[in-house]
Every structure is written in C-alpha cells, then in structure tokens.
Amino acid sequence: MNILIVDDEPAIADTLSYALRAEGFATECCTLGGEALLRLQAGAIDFVVLDVGLPDMTGFDVCRALRRTSDIPVLFLTARSDEVDRIVGLELGGDDYVPKPFSPREVASRIRAILRRLHPEPRLRATTTAQDTARFTIDRDGLRIAFHGACLNLTRYEYLLLALLLERPGRILSRQQIMESVWQDGGESLERTVDTHIKTLRGKLRTVRDEEIILTHRGLGYSLAAD
Numbered sequence: 001m002n003i004l005i006v007d008d009e010p011a012i013a014d015t016l017s018y019a020l021r022a023e024g025f026a027t028e029c030c031t032l033g034g035e036a037l038l039r040l041q042a043g044a045i046d047f048v049v050l051d052v053g054l055p056d057m058t059g060f061d062v063c064r065a066l067r068r069t070s071d072i073p074v075l076f077l078t079a080r081s082d083e084v085d086r087i088v089g090l091e092l093g094g095d096d097y098v099p100k101p102f103s104p105r106e107v108a109s110r111i112r113a114i115l116r117r118l119h120p121e122p123r124l125r126a127t128t129t130a131q132d133t134a135r136f137t138i139d140r141d142g143l144r145i146a147f148h149g150a151c152l153n154l155t156r157y158e159y160l161l162l163a164l165l166l167e168r169p170g171r172i173l174s175r176q177q178i179m180e181s182v183w184q185d186g187g188e189s190l191e192r193t194v195d196t197h198i199k200t201l202r203g204k205l206r207t208v209r210d211e212e213i214i215l216t217h218r219g220l221g222y223s224l225a226a227d
Contacts, residue, residue: 002026002044003111006036006062007051007077012100016049019104020111033057037065045072047111052078052089060092067093071156073114077102090183090193093155118156135213136166150208157182158201161194165214165224174221198222 003020007013008031017027028045030036033054039045048066052059063074075096076089089097095114098107137146143159145152145166154162160182165173173181175194183193198214205213215223 001046001115002028003047003049004036004039004045005029005049006033006054006059007031007049008053008055009051012051012077016104016107020108023108023112025108025111031055033059033062036062040066040070040072047115048072048074049107049111050074050076050094052076060088063089063092063094073111073118075107075110075114077107087192091196093157117160138163138166147205147208147213152204152208154201154204157197158204161197162201162224165222169224170226172217172221172223177221194222 001024003025005013005016005020005027007016007029010031013029013031017029020027025047028039030039031054033056036048036050040048050059050062054062059076059078063076066072066074071093073095074093075098076094077098077100078089079100095118096110098110135148137149139145140163143156145154145159145162152158152162161178164178164181178194198216202214205211211225213225215225217223
C-alpha cells in the first residue's frame with residue numbers, strides 16, 4: 001500500500017511518513033499540488049494524504065482535479081477546522097478530514113478505517129458475490145450495482161449509500177445512521193452531505209427508469225421502496 005503525502009511543511013510530512021512506514025505502509029512525499037497530480041497520473045499510488053493549504057493550489061483543487069479521473073481515497077489535513085471546510089472537503093470526494101495539530105498514529109488509524117470501509121471483509125452469511133432483487137443486482141466483489149439490468153456509474157459513496165439501503169428495502173434510515181455507516185466518522189453537522197448524495201443518486205437512477213426508488217420520510221430519513 002503506497003501512500004502519497006502532499007504537504008509543504010517538511011517537519012509534518014517527514015513525521016507522518018515515518019509513522020506510516022512504521023505501520024507497514026510505503027510513502028512518498030510532494031510539496032506542491034501540481035507535483036502531486038503529475039505523480040498520481042503516473043500511477044502506483046493507493047492513498048493520498050492531502051494538505052488543504054498548499055503554495056500553488058488548494059488541496060480542494062487537487063482533489064477536484066483528481067476526482068475527474070480517479071476514486072483513490074483522500075484524507076485531508078488542514079489547519080482550518082471550520083464546518084464549511086469539512087463539508088466542502090467531503091462533498092468534493094474526500095474520505096476523511098483531520099485538523100492540525102494531529103497525532104500521526106490517529107492518521108494511520110483513520111487510513112486503516114477508510115481502507116476497511118472501502119474493502120470490507122466478506123460477510124459469513126453471504127453465499128454468492130451477487131445479490132439480486134426484482135430491480136437491482138449487486139456485485140459486492142466488483143463494487144457494482146445494476147438497476148433494471150443497466151450498470152450504474154456510481155461514485156464510491158453513491159455505491160456505499162445505495163448498497164446500505166438495499167440491505168433491507170423499506171427500512172427507514174436517519175441521516176445520522178447513514179453518515180455513521182457510509183462515512184463512518186460523520187456527525188450531525190455533516191447531514192447535508194447525505195442529502196447531496198441522495199439527490200445525485202436519484203438522478204442516476206432516473207436516467208435508467210423514471211421511478212421513485214429512494215423515498216424521503218420527513219423528519220425521519222430515507223428508505224428504499226420495497227419491491
């Protein structure tokens with residue numbers, strides 16, 4: 001697992017790199033956003049730890065450019081702790097957000113949590129890699145979901161969100177429950193992120209068939225319409 005650390009403060013990058021190598025990861029370091037994008041284009045990077053405040057461009061701009069071509073996991077580092085910055089980072093496709101100063105061991109732990117969430121261990125009760133309903137087919141090994149036979153072009157969070165709703169159609173999940181299951185470290189302050197992803201997910205479902213699949217329960221949360 002090769003992690004790219006993008007931070008213009010050598011003391012922070014070196015300390016974090018040392019801690020991650022001690023945890024069994026391989027690391028590389030960049031100080032500029034443009035340099036990081038070039039390195040990422042070359043491949044062989046599995047995870048990005050990205051400082052928001054870079055000299056040439058913001059970490060948000062780097063993530064925005066990266067998300068045009070890749071779903072590689074991104075953890076933001078920042079000296080800012082405003083709620084709006086956390087929301088922006090997550091809505092751009094970031095997987096987590098750690099304010100400075102931070103514990104390198106905490107960062108390593110969060111990285112492992114993200115990787116476990118993205119590549120979960122198979123459930124013992126599962127008998128096949130695919131789960132079928134009347135409308136959906138879920139390939140959990142390939143992280144793909146088809147709707148009425150059409151494979152949906154989903155982002156990582158859209159896949160995790162829809163897969164969660166498909167576990168039990170008709171069950172109402174609150175925004176907080178969704179945040180805790182999909183984003184893991186999310187809280188009530190980030191509930192707008194859930195609404196944003198529900199909206200984009202509904203749009204992608206409607207391009208296949210104009211059905212009301214994801215139901216809104218005012219004051220309660222969301223559910224998937226039962227077959």
